Amino acid sequence: MSVVQVIKSAMRPTAFALALVSIGSIAGAQQTSVAAVQTAKEIIKLTGATALFVPLIPGVIEQAKNLFLQQNPALGKDLNAIALQMRTDLAPRSEELDAEVAKLYATHFTEAELKDLLAFYKTPVGMKLITEQPKIGEEGLKFAQDWANQLSDQVIAKMRDELKKRGHAL
Numbered sequence: 001m002s003v004v005q006v007i008k009s010a011m012r013p014t015a016f017a018l019a020l021v022s023i024g025s026i027a028g029a030q031q032t033s034v035a036a037v038q039t040a041k042e043i044i045k046l047t048g049a050t051a052l053f054v055p056l057i058p059g060v061i062e063q064a065k066n067l068f069l070q071q072n073p074a075l076g077k078d079l080n081a082i083a084l085q086m087r088t089d090l091a092p093r094s095e096e097l098d099a100e101v102a103k104l105y106a107t108h109f110t111e112a113e114l115k116d117l118l119a120f121y122k123t124p125v126g127m128k129l130i131t132e133q134p135k136i137g138e139e140g141l142k143f144a145q146d147w148a149n150q151l152s153d154q155v156i157a158k159m160r161d162e163l164k165k166r167g168h169a170l
Contacts, residue, residue, distance in 0.1 A: 032106035039114040040105035044098055046121050047130050053097045057090050 044050055065079045105114065120126040160170055 032103055033111055036106035036109075036111040036114055037099075037102050039111065039118055040102035040109075041098065043105060043114065043118050043121060044101055046118070050094075050098050050101050053094060056097070057094060058087055061086050061090070 061083050065083045068075055068079055109117065121130060163170055
């Protein structure tokens, strides 16, 4: 696998994690080996590919707590204590998410490809990609938002001009 192919494959672990949250679990057709899944787990740990999942358990607990608080605000003190305990009790369940993502990686990449990816991520440029990618993603989203706002202004102005040409008073 060329460096370019590895970089293209590696460009979006965070986006991959977000997509997984959005679409749920996917059953893969490719058989996965234990070694492939283990290598995928190393990639996930190294890249932080499941970092987006960190708020899931606390978020679910907070939603449930708020459901009960809406019904009875006087339960606040007890619900806060219960929620705190549940966060501790349920924290190990995040490993389920990591395991599922590792299986997905192992389904979409061969064991050899996963080893190549892991080796790439351990290189200086791979480690830089891991560090810089979130920054690039944030900057890219901000640029896209600003760009879309400017385009929107242009489209609105053009539509307004066209409507005026057709006799509409705006």
